[in-house]
Amino acid sequence: MGRLYRVITEPPSLPVPDAAPPAENRRGPAARRLQRELHQTIKKISDDFQSRWHFNTSIAALMQLTNLLAELSDDIAAGKIPPEDLAESKRNLVLLLAPFAPYLASELWETLGETGELLKAPWPKFVPELAKEEEIEVPVQVNGKLRGKVVVAPDTPESEVVEKALAEEKVQKFIAGKEIVKKIYTGKLVNIVVR
Numbered sequence: 355m356g357r358l359y360r361v362i363t364e365p366p367s368l369p370v371p372d373a374a375p376p377a378e379n380r381r382g383p384a385a386r387r388l389q390r391e392l393h394q395t396i397k398k399i400s401d402d403f404q405s406r407w408h409f410n411t412s413i414a415a416l417m418q419l420t421n422l423l424a425e426l427s428d429d430i431a432a433g434k435i436p437p438e439d440l441a442e443s444k445r446n447l448v449l450l451l452a453p454f455a456p457y458l459a460s461e462l463w464e465t466l467g468e469t470g471e472l473l474k475a476p477w478p479k480f481v482p483e484l485a486k487e488e489e490i491e492v493p494v495q496v497n498g499k500l501r502g503k504v505v506v507a508p509d510t511p512e513s514e515v516v517e518k519a520l521a522e523e524k525v526q527k528f529i530a531g532k533e534i535v536k537k538i539y540t541g542k543l544v545n546i547v548v549r
Contacts, residue, residue, distance in 0.1 A: 358420045362462045384429035393485035395419045396478045446478040494519040495545040496528040512539045519544040
C-alpha cells in the first residue's frame with residue numbers, strides 16, 4: 355500500500371513549459387497503455403466485486419495498475435501522458451480502492467483535491483473500446499511443445515494467424531522437412547501437429 359500511496363500523492367515532475375507534448379502524444383503508446391489498463395482494471399474489479407466476491411484478485415488488479423503508474427513515471431515526466439489522463443487514472447484508482455481500504459482511500463481522495471464525499475462518488479464506468487488490446491501474443495506449439503510466439507491484432511482471421519505461425523523463424527526449425535498433419539487455432543494458441 356506504500357507504493358500506491360506514493361503513486362497517488364507524489365506530484366509528477368512536469369515537463370519544461372517550452373517542451374509541451376506534441377499533438378500526436380495526446381494518445382501516444384504510453385497514454386493508451388495507461389488508459390487500456392485502467393479500463394481493464396475497472397472491469398476486473400467490478401466483475402469480481404459484484405458477482406464473484408474474489409477480493410484477492412481485485413486487490414491484485416489494483417496493485418498491477420499501481421505498478422504501471424510507477425513504471426510510467428518517466429513518460430509522465432516527459433509529458434507523454436496528458437495531465438488529465440493521469441488525474442483520471444489516479445481518481446479512479448482511489449475510487450476502486452475505497453471498498454477495500456476506505457480510510458486510506460478517503461485520505462487519498464482529499465489529497466487529490468476532491469471536495470465531495472468519496473462514498474457518494476459514482477463508481478468508475480467501464481468502456482469496452484478503451485479496454486481493448488491492440489495486439490495480442492499468440493503462443494505457437496509444435497506437437498504440443500511451445501516453439502514460438504506471434505503478435506497479431508485480436509480480430510485477425512484464423513488463416514492469417516496460422517500462416518504467420520508457420521512463417522515464424524523459431525517454428526520453422528521444428529517443421530522443416532516434416533509433414534504437417536493438423537493446424538489448430540483455438541483463439542489463444544496455435545498448435546501444429548507434424549510427423
